[in-house]
Amino acid sequence: MSNDHDTTNHLRRIRSFVLREGRMTPAQERAFQTHWARFGVDFTGNVQDFDARFGRHAPRVLEIGFGNGEALAWASEHDLARDYIGVEVHGPGVGRLMNALAARDATNVRLYKHDAVEVLEQEIAPGSLSEVRIWFPDPWHKKRHNKRRIVQPAFVALLASRVAPGGLLHLATDWEPYAQHMLDVMEGAPDWRNDIGPGQYAEKPDWRIETHFERRGLKLGHGVWDLLYRRDPRA
Secondary structure, three states: OOOHHHHHHHHHHOOOOOOOOOOOOHHHHHHHHHHHHHHEOOOOOOOOOHHHHHOOOOOEEEEEOOOOOHHHHHHHHOOOOOEEEEEOOOHHHHHHHHHHHHHOOOOOEEEEOOOHHHHHHHOOOOOOEEEEEEEOOOOOOOHHHHHHOOOOHHHHHHHHHHEEEEEEEEEEEOOHHHHHHHHHHHHOOOOEEEOOOOOOOEOOOOOOOOOHHHHHHHHOOOOOEEEEEEEOOOO
16 A cells, blocks of 8 residues: 555554553463463564464454453354454453463464554555454544544555455444444445445354443443445455
């Protein structure tokens, strides 16, 4: 993508997250001491050789903002043919997920504790991802904060440059105004086409489990909206 540098510089100026690092439990702290060398990827600013990291060449799924890791742990366990890369800035969730991965001796997951934009820009090779998942990102529901939403035209263009033609982008939110914002952004994105049909939301796919976070929202009367888009091979 010719304007990668300008796009990502803009994205770095307006962060889609605020780093409020919660207190880690002793078990989560131990996870970083014990399991980071196995599951963690230190940000270097250079394109990673994930074939070497995983010890194989396989389709790769990137989950951005995996929270406590519940969905990523389940997906990677039930989809052993693919490798999973998770990106999350909050330490407690990263520690919790590493403990879960270690408990089942997972081999197909690697994790970043870093800003997703910088990982995408500098460490993920162009066209190397088969799927990207962004599930329940911060909706930044106050109007003056809407500019912080991660799903923006420049960001989905950056994603398009890293996803292989025909690859999938799966978005999900429980905040209806953000769902409409996502739909508007994606329908206007030249590199993506709606996998269901123009302007359509998707039914929840089987591969996205209902998490504790989602169940809590449903009990409060929230809806949930899924969007599925394919990287247009003609773009």
